[in-house]
Structure formats: C-alpha cells, structure tokens
Amino acid sequence: MNNRQKWISFSTIVRREIHRFLRIWPQTLVPPIITIVLYFVIFGRLIGSRIGEMSELPYIQFVAPGLIMMSVITNSYSNVVSSFYGSKFQRNIEELLVSPTPNWIILLGYVVGGMSRGLGVGAMVTLLSLYFADFSLHSLPITIGIVLMTSLMFSLAGLINAIFASSFDDISIIPTFVLTPLIYLGGVFYSIDMLGDFWGSVSLINPILYMVNAFRYGMVGITDINIAWSFIMVGLFSVVLFGVALRLLETGSRLRS
Amino acid sequence: MKQQSEPALAISQLSKTYEDGFQALKSVDLEVAPGDFFALLGPNGAGKSTTIGIICSLVRKTTGSIKVFGHDIDQDFSTAKQFVGVVPQEFNFNQFEKPIDILINQAGYYGIPSDVAYERAEKYLKQLALWDKRNTASRTLSGGMKRRLMIARALIHQPKLLVLDEPTAGVDIELRRSMWEFLKEINRQGTTIILTTHYLEEAESLCRNIAIIDHGQIVKNTSIRELLKQLNKETFVLDIREVLDSCPQVEGYPLSLVDEHSLEVVIDKSQSVNKLFTALTEKGIHVLSMRNKTNRLEELFFDLVEKNLQESNHE
Numbered sequence A: 001m002n003n004r005q006k007w008i009s010f011s012t013i014v015r016r017e018i019h020r021f022l023r024i025w026p027q028t029l030v031p032p033i034i035t036i037v038l039y040f041v042i043f044g045r046l047i048g049s050r051i052g053e054m055s056e057l058p059y060i061q062f063v064a065p066g067l068i069m070m071s072v073i074t075n076s077y078s079n080v081v082s083s084f085y086g087s088k089f090q091r092n093i094e095e096l097l098v099s100p101t102p103n104w105i106i107l108l109g110y111v112v113g114g115m116s117r118g119l120g121v122g123a124m125v126t127l128l129s130l131y132f133a134d135f136s137l138h139s140l141p142i143t144i145g146i147v148l149m150t151s152l153m154f155s156l157a158g159l160i161n162a163i164f165a166s167s168f169d170d171i172s173i174i175p176t177f178v179l180t181p182l183i184y185l186g187g188v189f190y191s192i193d194m195l196g197d198f199w200g201s202v203s204l205i206n207p208i209l210y211m212v213n214a215f216r217y218g219m220v221g222i223t224d225i226n227i228a229w230s231f232i233m234v235g236l237f238s239v240v241l242f243g244v245a246l247r248l249l250e251t252g253s254r255l256r257s
Numbered sequence B: 001m002k003q004q005s006e007p008a009l010a011i012s013q014l015s016k017t018y019e020d021g022f023q024a025l026k027s028v029d030l031e032v033a034p035g036d037f038f039a040l041l042g043p044n045g046a047g048k049s050t051t052i053g054i055i056c057s058l059v060r061k062t063t064g065s066i067k068v069f070g071h072d073i074d075q076d077f078s079t080a081k082q083f084v085g086v087v088p089q090e091f092n093f094n095q096f097e098k099p100i101d102i103l104i105n106q107a108g109y110y111g112i113p114s115d116v117a118y119e120r121a122e123k124y125l126k127q128l129a130l131w132d133k134r135n136t137a138s139r140t141l142s143g144g145m146k147r148r149l150m151i152a153r154a155l156i157h158q159p160k161l162l163v164l165d166e167p168t169a170g171v172d173i174e175l176r177r178s179m180w181e182f183l184k185e186i187n188r189q190g191t192t193i194i195l196t197t198h199y200l201e202e203a204e205s206l207c208r209n210i211a212i213i214d215h216g217q218i219v220k221n222t223s224i225r226e227l228l229k230q231l232n233k234e235t236f237v238l239d240i241r242e243v244l245d246s247c248p249q250v251e252g253y254p255l256s257l258v259d260e261h262s263l264e265v266v267i268d269k270s271q272s273v274n275k276l277f278t279a280l281t282e283k284g285i286h287v288l289s290m291r292n293k294t295n296r297l298e299e300l301f302f303d304l305v306e307k308n309l310q311e312s313n314h315e
Helices: A003-023 A030-046 A059-090 A093-097 A103-132 A140-164 A170-184 A192-203 A207-220 A227-251 B048-055 B077-083 B099-109 B114-127 B143-155 B173-188 B200-206 B224-229 B273-282 B296-314
Strands: B009-017 B023-032 B037-041 B063-068 B084-087 B161-165 B192-196 B209-214 B217-223 B233-240 B255-259 B262-268 B287-292
Touching (some): A003 A103, A030 A059, A059 A103, A093 B099, A103 A140, A140 A170, A140 A227, A170 A207, A207 A227, B037 B173, B037 B200, B063 B077, B077 B084, B084 B143, B099 B114, B114 B143, B143 B161, B173 B200, B209 B224, B262 B273
Parallel strands (some): B037 B192, B037 B209, B161 B192
Antiparallel strands (some): B009 B023, B009 B063, B233 B262, B255 B262
C-alpha cells in the first residue's frame, strides 16, 4: 500500500467508527451527558454548596474538571472496547484482517475513533459545566495536551481489553472493577491533601490522579501533584499500551486461529 | 510481469497444527493456474476451510509457504492481499450496516477512493440483484442475499484470485444457478476462482480442475475430465412402463428392484446399455427413461474418500 492508500484506509476506519457512535447516539452520547448533569446537580449544587471550598476553590469549580476528565476517560475506553469486541463477535473484524491495511493503521483508526467520542463527549460536558460553574482557563496547552493524551491512553487500553475479551462480560469487568474505582479514588471529588500522608502516598500509584490533576491545573490553576510528572506518566503509559496493542495485532493473538 | 507467468496460487509444504494439537493440514502442495476455475473438495473437517483461512491470513500456518501470483503472503503480504478476494462460509459482515456502506468501507480498507468504490459497488450490487436493497440494514436480507453481498464485497477491490468457501450453501436451486452464471462470467473475464462446495454437481459443471483433500492431505489433484475417466462403473435408475412384482434377471447386469415402476442397475464402462435394453424388451419390459442414481463426481468422491479412510485405518 502506498501512503495515499494507507490514508484512505485509516480515514475509512475513523469515519466508520464515528458513524457508528453517532448512529446509536441514544446509547453513546445521551447517557454520559445525563450522568454528568446529575453529578453537577448533586455534587455541585446540592451537596457542594454545603461543602464550601476545596483547595481554596468553590467545590463546584474544583469538581468540574474531574467530571469532564471522567467522561473523556470512560467514553474513550468504552467506545473502542465495545466497537472492537462487537466486530470480533460478529466476525466483521475479518474484513480488516484480510485486507492489506497494516496493523498500525488498524490500531490508529480505532484509537482515533475512540478519541473522537471521548473528546466529543468531553466537549459537550465542558459546555454544560459552564452553566453550573464559572471558569477562567489557566493554560490552554496543558488542558488540551493532557486531555488528548488521556483519551489516547484509554482508547489504547480499551482496544487491548477488546482483544482479550471472549464474551460481553469480559468487556464490562475492567470498566466496573478497575476503571470506576480508579476514577473515584483519582482525586475527582477531593484533594489528596485530605487523605493524610499514608493514603495520599498510596494514591500516587493511581495514574488517573495525575491526569485529573493536570487537567484541573490547566483549567483552574491548582494541582496536588507535579504537572511534568503527569505528562511523563501518561506518555509512558501510552507508549507501553501502544506497543502492547500493536504486538497483539501483529501476532494475531485471539484474532487469527 | 510477475503475475502473468506465475501460478495464481502456489502452496508448498503447508502444515497447520492447532493449539489443541489437531493437525488440520499435513504438508499440502497445490498449484492453481491463472484463469482456472478450481474445485477444492473434501468431507467436513478435511482441511478446506483451514487452507482458505491461511490463504487469506485469518489462520496462522505452522510451516510451509503460499504465493499468490508469485507474491509470498508473508514477505510481500500487502501485494499478495491485493490479489485475493475471499467469500467465507459464515456471514462475517456487520449486520447493522447497510450493504452500500459495507462495500464502500471494504474498498476503503484496500485504499480505493470513495468515488471509485461507489461506482464499483453500484456495478456489483446491480449484477447481483442487490441494488434495491443497498440502503437496507443487512441483517434484514435473506440468506441468499447475504451470500451475494459477500460475493460483491469480495469483488470490490477486483481481485485476480477469488476464493469461495461454499458460496451456495443453503441457497435455493434457482438462485444457485444464477450465481453459477455470474461466477462463470467473472471467470471468463480472467478472474481465477477457487471453490469449495458440498454440491458436487456444482463442481462438475463449473470447474475445470479439482483437488480432493481428506484428513489434511491432497488425495487427488487432476482435471475434472481426467477424474471422470476413472469412473469405471455407473449406477442408473430405469423408469419402467409396466408394473413389476419381482426383479427381472439379465445375465451380466446386476438389477435390483427399487419399486414397482423402477429398477436400479450398475453398469461397467465396457458394457453396452443397448444390450440391457434389448434383454429387457424381450422380457416385455419397456424402459421409459433412465438417469444416473447420483452425480458422477459424487461416486468418485466417495470412492476416493473411502479408500483414503481404509488406508488410514490400515496404517
């Protein structure tokens, strides 16, 4: 395949992925918006007003970046895991596997598809959050940089989950038992200063803490951890996950018999 | 030009052992000439689908090599894949997508621009009588339409080698005949076709050359014409005008009574059918019509597979 053919193949996968989640928008776009609105109403307005300030910010301003990041993470992950596993289940992944499309393009196509949904939902949630809270953006490059890298990382993780999955149960285990606890314990709703030395240190092994704090820093200018570390962590995780996903596609593990 | 002088498909010492230890293919060698219409026959589990799976890279081979028009599927996979189109046995398209989208997307995976893809999709959907259904969710198509959709999808990148794994399974006879005509036409236009089928009549009427695979080994690889020459005996069913209460006896012709109006007879290649008719007429029995009990190729196929089974048991 020459470069033009590779580009056509890549854009076909991305277009198909975007078309898929737009076609089933009541399942893919509406639920995360409703969930986040409920978070804003309950944690921001109802309970948040009684909490007062967190890290010298009104609670709703503190929690909003975390909620936006949460929607980016869950949607990036779930788009790729459900789309890729669905293709495996219906066996239409074979359409791609028999074609001359290189594995790295298949990988990038699915990942960009997942990022499109994650970032799209994130953008909608950001617009909604403006109704509940006032922001003056602290750093646009940091905000954009960390949200892109986070979406990339969780799209890659979703693809690896889908490759290993052999039933629909397997694609909900990681989001339910790993992703959700990590998000809830990743500093979305509180500052790790509140946890004390021991639990604060334990929290540092949670990669989502770095993403949420970097994003919060980009939006409102406060963070519990070093921003450079956040980028290094997310970058390293993304490189490792990319390598693993590509290796799985190259070997045909669980895709070719 | 490499692909003009090279075989359409050259399989050398191909073996496949699955993770559970089952050896599906045992050092298979096979060559298919450019422009051929080739049948790959064998009983269930013989290794046909494994061979096809390896050709289109859905199954990983254990040892051996495969070249498509001279391009090795490992070393030159991109070019080799451009030459191959596959129609698998099971439906493997997204049932929620529309036929037109399935074809346009498949063209995209081969790097074909969307305007060219649309033209080709229109051409093949019209030829396969699916154009009216192009915007219907493919899950609502009938079984025959789904099979035709997979053929259109396999042709969208205009492969030089088309591999069909039981393309007419479960398709009614009228539709099957129209699919045969379509396949004959694309073969006439230069596409090499490899076909696996359980309908031996299909192989006999479409294909020029044949390989029979059994227990992962090629047990016969020849032309259909040569193969049929090996048929020494044929079983015929005779429809009789009179009512028969018992089976007539004719020396040299082992007759058996099927029902009161039909007889079955096994005739050796060296024997004359006229002699049998004369002998029956002398006994006051008039033959209204005569037909083969089974397809001729079917008799040979069973002989070869049975022989192979006996040899395997003997070993």
